[in-house]
Amino acid sequence: MNLGNAVFPVTDGYSMPAEYDIHDGTLMIWPERPGSWGKNKDDARKAFCEIFSQIVKCEKLYVLVSENEINNAREMIYEACGAYKDNVNIIPMETDDSWARDVGPTFVRGPKGNIRGIDWEFNAWGGEVDGLYASWDKDDAVAKKFCEAINIDVYDAHPFVLEGGSIHCDGEGTVMVTESCLLSKGRNPKLSKEEIEQKLKDYLGAKKVLWLPFGIYNDETNEHVDNVCAFTAPGEVVLAWTDNKEDPQYEMSLRDLEYLESVTDARGRHLKIHKLYVPDTPVTCTQEDIDNYIFEEGEDEREPGERLAASYANFYFTNTAVLVPQFGGVNEESDKRAVETLSKICKNRKVIPIASRAILLGGGNIHCITQQIPAPVSNMMRKIVNFE
Structure with missing residues (x-):
């Protein structure tokens, strides 16, 4: 049922759970667009399949695939998921690209534990002003279609433009965003x-919005929050960081740190802030990478030597694990450091490194291609399983 844009979750008692709350499943989209994943998509699909294989060990996996690719995709996905392939749900659906976080629904949970989706307007990260491709109609239709496919009611938030990667939630009334993106x-x-903040409160059932000044340097999404800062527990965040004052990221992260140190969350807590260092050496596009892309007219293009928005904060919580980007090459030590840092912070989950440079070449990372579907769990059940 489409609940229309005159109804808000907050009036129905619905609110957005944290990503580290219990999941029913994860939504992803098979990589196909040659301007993101290249004419040879082997590396990208290998990375996606590794993520699939980890998700299905502890929750359902929903993968959207175009009709033309469905047979090939099914074979590769089932092979990757092996003994857990019964947890895979492949849904035929046309999309413009594979950023499930941004084009899929944002899910909220009601007082009785039931789940609904929110269908934001999607305009390719900036529409006619600075959008990254010329046509995005298929992507804008994904949220509503997916909710219909899994038989979940959906709130129509159009014409309010928002992407899932531009918000982080602690599950206790606090939403975190960046000014650079939402403004x-x-x-x-x-x-x-103030009006944007009220929309977030209305749709997400939030009590307080934290506005970080910046995201990650050269992030083409206008600096989504999920690439720079993430909640790891109520009252606790990781912040992308560098000690290199010559790096343009230094001033951006410093401003974010100063802001986070000055605020409290929706429950009045001062935040515990962990520094999660970015790669010591910037990750850039090579000529070989550029030669693999096939860009459409109106699509944002890359150049050799272009710095990519590499960050370890773009990780994803499954029910039992934390899937962390790894960039390899000269950044092997940086990769290990990120795993060690998150292992100390996320003690109730296994931290699993995922080689994800091929995903970064598409413009995002692990968090950007995943969207959690919260479990329809009552408050009493959540207490029993120690999620509160």
């Missing part, structure tokens, strides 16, 4: 900061 001219230019 960008290509999203909701007719709304004030």
Whole structure:
């Protein structure tokens, strides 16, 4: 059922659970777009399949695939998931790209534990102002279609433009965003900061919104929050960091740190902030990478030597694990450091490194291609399983 844009979850008592709350499953989209994944998509699909294989060990996996690719995709996905392939649900659906976090629904949970989706308007990260491709109609239709496919009611939030990667939630009334993204001219230019904040509170059932100044340097999404800072527990975050004052990321992260140190969350807690260092050596596009892309007219293009928005904060919680980006090459030590840092913080989950440079070449990372579907769990059951 489409609940329309006159109804908000907050009026129904619904709110967004944290990503580290219990999942029913994860939504992903098979990589096909040659402007993101290249004419040879082997590396990207290998990375996606590794993520599939980890998710299905502890929750359901939903993968959207175009009709043309469905037979090939099914074979590769089932092979990757092996003994857990019964947890795989492949759904035929046309999309423009594979950023499930941004085009899929954001899910909220009601007082009785039931789940609903939110269908934000998607305009390719900036529409006519600075959008990354010329046509995005298929992507904008994904959220509603997916909710219909899994028989979940959906709130229509159009024409409010938002991507899932631009919000992080602690599950206790706090939402975290970046000013650089949500106040960008290509999203909701007719709304004030206060009006945007109220929309977030209305749709997500939030009590407080934290506005970080910046995201990751050269992030083409206008600096999504999920690439720079993430909740790891109520009152606790990791922040992408560098000690290199010559790196443009230094001032951006410093401003974020100063802001986070100055605020409290929705429950009045001062935040515990962990520094999660970015790769010591910037990850850049090679000529070989550029030669593999096939860009459409109006699509944002890359150049040799272009710095990519590499960050370990773009990890994903499954029910039992934390899937962490790894960039390899000269950054092997940086990769290990990130795993060690998150292992100390996320003690109730196994931290699993995922080689993900091929995903980064598409423009995002592990968190960007995944979208959690919360379990329809009552408050009493959540207490029993120690999620509260």
